Amino acid sequence: MIFLSSRRFDFFGYGILLFLIFFIVLPVLTVFLWAFAEQWFYPAVLPTKWGFRFWSLVLARPDVWSAFATSIELSLTVTALSAVICLPAAYAFARMDFPGKSAFMMSFLMANAFPRFALIISIAVLFLSLDLVGTFTGVVIIQLLNTLLLMIWLPTAAFKAVSREMEEAARDVGATAWQVFRYVTLPQAFPTIAAALLMTFVWTFYETEGAWLVGAPRIRTMPLLMMQMINNQLVVQYGAVLSVMLWVPSLVAILMARRVIGGDAFAKGLGG
Amino acid sequence: MSTLELENVSKQFGAVSALEPLALRIADGELVCLLGPSGSGKSTLLRIIGGFEMPTGGKVLIDGADVARTPPEKRPTAMVFQSHALWGHMTVEGNVGFGLKLRGLKKPGIAAKVDAALSLVGLTDYGKRHPAQLSGGQRQRVAIARCLVLEPKILLMDEPFASLDQHLRDRLREEVRQIQKKLGITTVFVTHGQDEALSIADRIVVMSMGRIEQVGTPAEIYTHPETPFVAGFIGDMNMMKTTIESGAAMIGGVRLDAPVADGEALVAVRPEDVTLIPTPNGEGARVRRIVNYGAVLKIEAEAADGAVWRVQTLKDVPVTEGAFYRPTVSRHIVFRDDRVVHRVDPV
C-alpha cells in the first residue's frame, strides 16, 4: 500500500497490479463467466451463450443442498464449541498466572508450525483406531483443533489489552467479578473476539484437507463437493456455479465484519 | 462522618516488603497526602485502603469497622486512578451512572444524580460524549464525578493529575480541594509532587521504603522535619555533615549551637534561613552563582573551608557575584542517628 501511494515506486505498483490481474482477477472472472455460460466455444473471448441453466441444474441437486446443510451445521458447531472451550481459556491465559502457562502457549505455536497436512494425517490415523473417521464428530474435532490457535490467541490478546485499572474501577463502583467481565472486559474485547469467531466460521466452512481426510466419503462439505465435481465431471459449469455460490457467504461475512468490528480490530487483536 | 484508621498494616509481595507495619489515623473530612519517592509504597497503601490489595497483616478500619478482607465492591471507598480508567465503550453518563445502575436505581434517579455529579465537576453538557472525545483534564473530571456520585465515605486518588501539564494540574488540584471541602469527604491523595502535597493537604504523610517517616501539617513537615530524609526530600535544604565540639558546630564559617555530646552529626538549614551580610575585605563566603527566579534569587556562596551555602533571598536584596559575605543562620536542625537532637528556631 505504501508502495502504491508513492510516486517513485509507481512501476512497482503497476507490477503488483499486473500480478493481481493475472493471478487473481482473471481466474475469478473466468469462474464467474463460466458460471453464467451455457455455451463457450474456443476461441471466443466471451461465452457464446449466456444463461442460468446450470444454476437451476446445480440447485436442483440434492447432494448440493445436503452438502450445504452439512457445511453450515459443521461451521456453526465448530464455532460454538470453539467459543465455549477457547474463550474461558483465553481469559485464563490473559488474566491468570499458573505453572506451565508459557510452555502451553508455546506448544500451541509449535503444533501450528508443524506441516499441517502431516499433522492431519497422523490425527486421521489416530481417529481410525477411535472409529471417528467418516463421522461428523470426527470432522468437528479436527476442525476444532484447526481453529484452536486462532480462537485462543486472538481473544487472549484482546483480553490482555483491557487495562487492569478499567476493571478495578468497575470493582470499585460496586461490580462483582462477573459483572466486571460482563460489562467491561467483554465489551472491550468484543470486536476482536467477534473477528475471531467470524474467522473460525469462515475457515471451517472452506477447510478441505481435514474435512477430506477425516470426513470422506460419508461427510461431504461444500468445498469437498465442489472439488469432486471439478475432478469427476466434464461439465465445467457445475464447479463454477458452486464456486460463485461458495463465494457469497465469505463476502457476506467480510461485509458483516466491517460493520460489526470496525477497521482496527484485527490490528488491536494482534498487538498487545 | 467518616474516619479511617490503619493499624499495623503491612504488605509483602513474595520476598519484597512493600510496607512495614504502620499505623495512621485520618479524621473525618480531612485531606491527607501520601508523599514519597517512587517505590516508597504509596500506591500499595492506597490500594490496600481501596481493597485492591490484601494487607499481609493489620487492620483497615473505616468508621471503626475492619474492612481489610472486604472486596473493593463492598467498601465505602472510591478511587480515582492515574490513567482515569474510564470505560471507553460507555458514554460519560454511562460511566458516571454505572455504579448507580449496579445498585439497582431507576433511570430518572440515576439521571438526576449523574447530572448533579457532572455539574459538580463542571461538565454539564458532556454527558453524551464518549471518553475518547474528551481532553485529558475532562477525563479526570469524569473519573472524579464517577466516584463522587456514589457518595463514598473515603475518596482515594492515586496521582490523578500526573499525566496532565503543570497549569491544568494546578487548576484541577484547586478544584478538587474546593469540592472536597464542600462535601467534607475524607480523602487520601497520593502524589510524589511536594508542591502538590504542601498546597492542598491538611496533613502530609511522608513515606520512604515502605515506612512512614513523618506525619504532620504542611507547615510542620516543612519547618520541623523529624528525620534527615524528610528534611532532604521536601523543599531545598543545606544538609551538612559536621563534627560537634563543646556544644557547637562550625560550618562554612558559621557557628551553630548544638548542645549535645561531641561527635558526628548532620545539620540542616533552609536556604531562606540564611542571610548574607556584606564584608569589607574578602572575609566570609564568596558568591559564585546567582540564579534569578523572579520573586526570589537563589545563591551559592562558597566558604573558606570549602562548604557551599545555598541561599535564597527576596529579589530586591542586593547581592553581587564574586563578592564576599558573611552567612548568618536563623534556624537550624541537628540530626544524629536519623533523629532530631537539637533545633533552633528564630525568636
Ligand SMILES: Nc1ncnc2c1ncn2[C@@H]1O[C@H](COP(=O)(O)OP(=O)(O)OP(=O)(O)O)[C@@H](O)[C@H]1O
Ligand atoms: N504487584 C506487585 N508485585 C510485586 N511487587 C510489587 C507489586 N506492587 C508493588 N510492588 C513493589 O512494592 C514497592 C512499592 O510500590 P508502590 O507501587 O506502592 O510504590 P509507589 O510509592 O506508589 O511508587 P510510584 O511513585 O512509582 O508510583 C515497590 O518496590 C514495588 O516494586
Ligand SMILES: [Mg+2]
Ligand atoms: Mg504509585
